[in-house]
Amino acid sequence: MPQGQPQKKGFGRLTIIAGIVLVLLIGGIGFGVYHHAQVTDYSALNPKATTKKQIEVKSGSSAQVIATELKDKGVIRSDKAFVHYVDTKNVAELKAGYYLLSPSMTIKELTSKLTQGGSSYPLNGEGTVTVREGENADAIATEVANKTKFSKKEFLAALNDSAFLGRLKDAYPGLLDDAINATDVRYKLEGYLYPATYDVKDATNVREIINQMVANDYTQFSPYFDQIKQSGMNVQQVMTLASLIEREGVSQENRNIIAGVFLNRIKVNMPLASDVAVKYALNTDKANLSNKDVKVDSPYNLYANAGYGPGPFDSPTVSSVKAVLNPQDQDKGYLFFVANLKTGEIYYSKTYDEQLKNTDNVQADNDAVGSASSSSK
Template sequence: MRAGPGRRLLRWLGGTALALAVLAGLGAWQAQRIYRAPGPLAAPAQLVIPRGGADRIAALLAEAGVIRDPRAFLAAAWWSQAAGPLRAAEFAFPPGASLAEVLDILRTARPVQRRLTIPEGLTARQILALVEAAEGLAGPVALPAEGSILPQTYAYQWGDDRVTLLRRAEVAMTAALTEAWAERAEGLPLASPREALILASIVERETAVAAERPRIAAVFLNRLKRNMPLQSDPTVAYAAAEGGVLERRLSRADLELDSPFNTYRNRGLPPAPIAAPGLASLRAVLRPAESDELYFVADGSGGHAFARTLEEHNRNVARWREVERKRAENPQPVAR
């Protein structure tokens, strides 16, 4: 009887032990090929990996198109388990990521860094709404104290606590205010960092022109020195909106509001900030421009016209009212 193919292979390989070794090597080679082969992902993807074990992760990765076969993923995860556990977080996966790359990402990669930007000049209510709407943050959070949050961009990861993020923003404001106060100019009519924070919030709401902030701060500081009312429209708007944002123009009745935030009726600073000032406004208040100006009014170009005397200021006001009159007569078409 002639020997079959299997017997001929065994004889050619020199025995059963050597045959098994070669066949095992072929299996290992195939496993390595699958392990290193490019995956099916066509475009970069971010995926939140939940807790719950390798089976759940494998199903999620397959559903998202990151891997082809959950069974191959589970086998590879078991085979490479000495490299470390699979983590629950949000990860970014590149196109064509192999099983080896996917597992390395799950074990060692830095989770996706999300960012939340808190703009300058927002009220506490606006900041709360922004934080509550931020995707990926978790947990309830209370309304922060007005002016306690430093406007800037904060990095966070999926699942981070909202309270923790706001606490970071409060610590950042405390540090920024402490540093700015330590570098303040001499002779300012401000008794504490708290007073500087209040005035900075007013400056923040008065202008969006960065170059104007030190000059506007100087006007208010000059008025404080002379015991003149600040007469700041944003403080009245804050009072009229009861701590919110006024969605209409100020009226004459608003200027008569009986509120400690009405700086037309009350001299000195209001009792609390009216918004969250940024670093530039804090520094402007504590290192103001050298100026003896006491007045400013909008100039129609997005900035302000400044004056030292009431007569000069009244002329600037008249020019501003003429600008408003012409705008009312010739409204700009709404872009569509």
């Protein structure tokens, strides 16, 4: 018996070790099974959910960043499963924008939505007012009237309120000096209401909303004041050209070239001949203008009047101001351009004869776009 005691102790230690190994093995298997379920369960978090949550996907966001946002907002069960799905299914690019997504959606449905591209603006719209790129004061006033307790009439009246304008001028030095002194303008603050979404739920009067927009405009454009001075133009002139370019060009390259065309025209005292300006004068958004339209008696008619015009025609973005300050191909002597409204392509020319040929080439497409636009109203 004495000789067997050590054997029992050794056996006991082996039993304990074996038990520990077994527990670890079972635990490891269990964790592995759990982890696999976490990363491969693509089902909806709550198939019966009826609510939707707004998610903003910022430009350049990785799948992991998007997954974390979706999990934090209670849209998905597992960020790991989302990333795993994107990786293993070779999901196409997840595009930036605002989305309304529901916990009732599977990961497959969510990624399908996210590859289509979201809205450029918040979608719930509660307590917010959105100024869109190239939108004019009348359209902004309509948005304010629809989203707040303030009327369109009082919003527009505030844009020309001299006492209010004076306070804004003092608050944002260098921005509004030329605008306030401008003559023949429809609204003194046209062009100075920066495109963005604004929180207005706590606004007690319409001036507080306008102040937000002008403050943002100052933030965006004050870094360019020195460059504007060096350009030989004043702020009002730059903003006016930028407001035309905002609507005339889509890509940054086209905006830069169009800026060069406009500056070449001003240099030789040619009217800018912008359809955007005539449409503003007529308060119309129709695609094609008639010969009668371009003869309208208005200081905003830049077919009939040379120079910059009274002031901005809409709310331009920084990219359009940059185009004015950094024109492209100005040395090529372009004086004309025409856009194909169907394809978006823009054709530039030095002479009127070349312009006529380019216009003939796009006329059929532009007429078709015009007809479609008219029939949809």
